[in-house]
Amino acid sequence: MDRQLSEYSDGELYALLHTDESETAFAELYTRYAHIIYAYCLRVMADREKAHDIFQDTFMRFFQRAERHVTIDNVKGYILTISRNLCLNEKKRVQAQMVEFDDMLYNPGLSREAERNEMLKLIAMAIELLPHDMREAFVLREYQGLPYSEITVLLNIKVETAKVRVFRARQRIKEILEPYLNELNSQ
Secondary structure: OOOOHHHOOHHHHHHHOOOOOHHHHHHHHHHHHHHHHHHHHHHHHOOHHHHHHHHHHHHHHHHHHOOOOOOOOOHHHHHHHHHHHHHHHHHHHOOOOOOOOOHHHOOOOOOHHHHHHHHHHHHHHHHHHOOHHHHHHHHHHHHOOOOHHHHHHHHOOOHHHHHHHHHHHHHHHHHHHHHHHHHHHHO
C-alpha cells in the first residue's frame, strides 16, 4: 500500500475487505465506527451487557457479510443498519419491562456530581420508557447526530415521520421528567 489506511475512504476500505488486506481494512473501519456503534447500542438497549454483545455481533456480521457484498456506498449506514436490526431482534426476544424508579436514587445530601449522575439516570430511564420507534429516532438524532435524511434511510420512514418521532420523544421525555425536576427545584 502506498498510502496510509486512514487516507482511504470507507468505500475503498470496504473494497479491501475482499483482498489480502482485509484484516487491516477491517481494523481501520472498526476504529472509525466502534465508538458510534457502541454508543448507539447502549442508548437503544439501555443495558451495558446487551449493548456490548450486540456491538460485537454487529462487527462480526459486518465482516462476514462483506464476503457477499462487493461494494457498499454508505459503510457507516450499513453498519448502523446491522446494529439496528440486532437491537430490534433482541427487543423482540425480550419483552420490554417497566423500569422501576429507585427511591434511593435521590438523596438531597449528595454532591453536585451525584445530582448530575442522578439526572443522567433519570434521562436514561425516560428514554427507556419511550415507545421503541420514538426512542430509536431520538437516539439516532440526538445521540448519534444523524441528519433526518440518514434517519429516514435507516428506519425506512419519511422525513416528516422522523421529525415527528423525534419531536414527540422530546415532549414525552419532558413529561416523564417533569415530576422529578419539580421535586428537585422545590428542595
